[in-house]
Amino acid sequence: MGGRVEFVQGNEACVEAALYAGLDFFAGYPITPSTEIAELMSVRLPQRSGKFIQMEDEIASICAIIGASLTGQKAMTATSGPGFSLMQEGLGYAIMAEIPCVIVNVQRGGPSTGLPTKVSQGDVNQARWGVHGDHAIIALTASNHQDVFAVTVDAFNFSETFRTPVILLFDEVIGHMREKLEVPAPGEVALVERLKTSVREGVDYHPYLPREDGRLPMSDFGGVHRYNVTGLFHDMWGFPSEKPEVVHGLLRHLVDKIENHVEDVTRYREYFVEDAETLLVSYGSAARSALHVAVNRRQRGERIGLLELQTLWPFPAALVREKSRHAGYVVVVEMNMGQVLQSVKAAAERPERVFLANRVDGVLIAPADIQNILRLIQGKGV
Amino acid sequence: MAVKEYIRERFFPHIWCPGCGHGVVLGGLVRAVEAIGLKKNDIVMVSGIGCSSRIVGYMDFHTLHAIHGRALAFAVGVKMSRPELTLLVPMGDGDALSIGGNHFIHACRRNIDMTAIVMNNKVYGMTGGQYSPLSGYGTMATTAPYTNIDQEFDVVNIATAAGATFVARTTSYHVQQLPEVLEEAIRHKGFSVVEVMSPCPTYYGRKNKEGSAVDMMERLKNTTTPIGSKAKRENPSLIERGVFVKKEMPEYCAEYQKIIERAMKGN
Structure with missing residues (x-):
């Protein structure tokens, strides 16, 4: 490996990996035991022209990263149980509107304020079912810092591949424990970049018409294609629709694009x-x-x-x-x-x-x- | 460019009730954008949920129909990522100041360059006429059958106190003032708030016996007055229209650019 060796917390390993994966934008709100991620992002992101913002709460944080992602940026937020609860609505929006983003939950004891500084793995089913309505979700975890790095890069890659939010479910011990991390040299780990549409200006662009392989080529907000993004069931142009066949088709697409690729996203x-x-x-x-x-x-x-x-x-x-x-x-x-x-x-x-x-x-x-x-x-x- | 170039004509007729003031706001926005000469590709319009938020579907910009109350939070992410884009954020009164109240005051405080338009019809229309934080004491609503005991917010006061650097109020009746105020708000470098009082004859009007849509329009004319007018001095209960605040303060994205320069220097 041509990279560098660090002795870091798990939260730092997550930050290193997110930056390695090409993170452009981070919005967050302080909460134990994930706060180090926000603190480090505030230092590191502007050093590479990235953007960091501390929002007024976790709801605003996830909304801000969705907004950033729509302009073509790789975006992420980090939180713990109470903040993760607040983020469920935004998470559902990102699933419905197919906006790539990464949400880190460094788990602590719950329910409620629970045990802010103590370890737990109590949010596993919340990650799966916290969002109302049928949906599919990708959630990854790890037991050591090298794997924290690997699954964090995977999270960004999966979010771009499947145009979906991906959850990183770490825990307090992993987040705060220090151990060795070898940061790979640039290029050593493959990165998935956003699939951009090849449709030219003036030609009808269907932001929500999947290709045969299920992927959606995106056009960035601010680009040449103007379309609508909504949390309502929508047609291939992104406009609200209640037609049963449109609703059924979209829901199946949202579930199948992930459930049909279990092997591709399985890490163990x-x-x-x-x-x-x-x-x-x-x-x-x-x-x-x-x-x-x-x-x-x-x-x-x-x-x-x-x-x-x-x-x-x-x-x-x-x-x-x-x-x-x-x-x-x-x-x-x-x-x-x-x-x-x-x-x-x-x-x-x-x-x-x-x-x-x-x-x-x-x-x-x-x-x-x-x-x-x-x-x-x-x-x-x- | 003709006004209709800015709208998605295929979605008309719109979903708003006869007599609703929201269509006038749409018209005002189009005229303001046209007057400034903004390109459609350079505008991102972000809305929340409710009658007001449906405005984005009719406008041919990059449109983000977000979550109830959270439009400004989404807009912050878009603006910070692409500061050169123009952000227009139309919201309802419940949307902006009840469920979205926290995002509203913090967006004012940050002075991030975007224009928040509060389409204030004093009611939750989409859900059928419940009282909003702008309905006011003594009004009637489907959830205030014995009269409303909630005191209302004043959008202008709250935006001013929270630090918005441009604050204005107009109404759906004042169709000449409306695009002028919106134009000034959009041109302003910083966080702009424009309250547009907009009638809801279907729910607010009917519950509060304010008469027909025309009666409600006339009421907007008769109960408002330009800022500092003689009429206001004689009748303090009149609601003032016009630009209340316009001041220069450091803009958030410009300030963040300085942070980037500082961070890179230390690298």
Whole structure:
């Protein structure tokens, strides 16, 4: 790698990756534990002619990045639980109007103000279902800073490819923990740039007519094509329509463009999964403890493995089914009341063999916590 | 360019009720844009949700029909990214000052170069006649069946206090003043607020027994007066029309350009 080595927080790794991906515009509002992202953006973006603005709240932040994205800019905001709740309306707008943008949620304990400085993974299902109405969404996570970098670049690439908002679901431990990050040299990681329309001025341009591959070539606001953008169901010119066939077509397009590409957006890591009798499934900071347990028990000869999910939505059900097929036990390790557990149970061939190892008190789940639960599941007592 | 070059004629007739004042605002905006000689590709019009916001569908600019109350927040993102574009932000009274009140005052405070037009019909029309923060004490609405006990905002006062550098008021009746004020607002380098009092005979008028659309237009004539007029001194209850504030202050995008220069120097 021709890049540079840094010793940084996860939030900083996210900033490095966003800048690497070509971020032009950031709008945000201070909230623990994501604030470092906004602070760093305020330093770094203007150094490269980018724009940073601290808005009056999280609602305004997501609206501002949508506005910026419409002019052709790569745009992003960062927040935590309470702010993420406020952003749901704007998120739905970006889904409906097909505006690329990236929303970071560095998760803390909830509901409500909850545990501002403590870790949680309680927003997994909010990321999927927080927006009203049927829709599809992409949400990514990571357990270490190199992967934070990778999935952040992926988030921008996916948002441009599918013309959709992408959520980065980090957590307080990842956000604030310091570890090594190797920032790749420019050009080392492929970047997806916005697909621009080739339709010439004066020719009828259909901003919402997908190509055969489902992608929409965009024309920037301020460019030669004037069109309408709305959160209402709309026709291929972007004008409101209530025609059942238009509504049905658009809703199917919004869902299918993501759900038909699950494999393309699935990112994961696996450790000793091949012959695992016990399969741990985890993600984010919880996966660090799960990996510790897997490595430790492997060394003592136990057939145990870890499937670490980085793409949480669309849920990689086929992957989970395949990897858990031969496992006697599947144990989902997460810091919530079983949000990914439900998806794993739905995907597994034998849902009665899927168990939960969790912690929901604001403390990072430790290897010892997982060990205790494993002993219970395996009938060995605590 | 002919006035009709600025509109999307295929979407007419519009959805507004007979007697609604919003079409007059549309006409005023087109005339203001034409007078300045702005190119259609250089204008971005951002609206929220409600009767007023449907104006964007009829205008042949880059149009963003955003979320209820959030038009200004979207517009900030567009303007900061492309400061050379002209931003026009028409909003309803509930849109701008109830659900969007926070965005409104902060946009005023930042003095970012755009023109906010508050189409004030004193009612939530799209949902069927509920009271808005501009309806006023003693009015009737479908959600104030025993009279409204909410006091109203004064758009001019709130915009002035929040720091808008151009603040004006006119009405849908004053069709000559309207494009002139809008032109001045658009030309102003900074955050401009224009309140346009606009009648809603269907809901506000009917509930408050203000008569026909023509009666309501006449009321706009009779209850308003130019700023500082003799009539105002004699009858303080008259509502003043005209430009209340016009001052020079650092504009946000221009200031941010200085931030970029400072950041690059330190690099």
